[in-house]
Amino acid sequence: MNQDRQDSASNSSIIVCPDGPILVRGDFDIVTPSGEPVPRQRQTVALCRCGASAIKPYCDGTHKLIKFRTSPVPGDADLNP
Numbered sequence: 053m054n055q056d057r058q059d060s061a062s063n064s065s066i067i068v069c070p071d072g073p074i075l076v077r078g079d080f081d082i083v084t085p086s087g088e089p090v091p092r093q094r095q096t097v098a099l100c101r102c103g104a105s106a107i108k109p110y111c112d113g114t115h116k117l118i119k120f121r122t123s124p125v126p127g128d129a130d131l132n133p
């Protein structure tokens with residue numbers, strides 16, 4: 053792994069938002085199931101996980117309108133019975 057890759061990897065993160073999208077930050081490619089690149093213009097992107105976004109794979113905020121809820125909350129003690 054070269055130094056640039058190490059630096060970008062250390063600045064990468066994935067944040068699972070309760071009742072919302074998955075925030076992904078870092079140096080990565082987004083591709084379709086067939087391997088076609090998905091245009092990306094920001095270092096940090098919000099990926100839809102409610103399924104209702106009009107701009108999939110990105111979140112457009114529709115999860116709020118449809119009152120998307122995740123349960124259990126990521127990191128919740130109920131995940132480890």
Ligand code: FES
Pocket residue numbers: 072073074099100101102103104105110111112113114115116
């Ligand atoms: S998670 Fe935001 S629109 Fe789906």
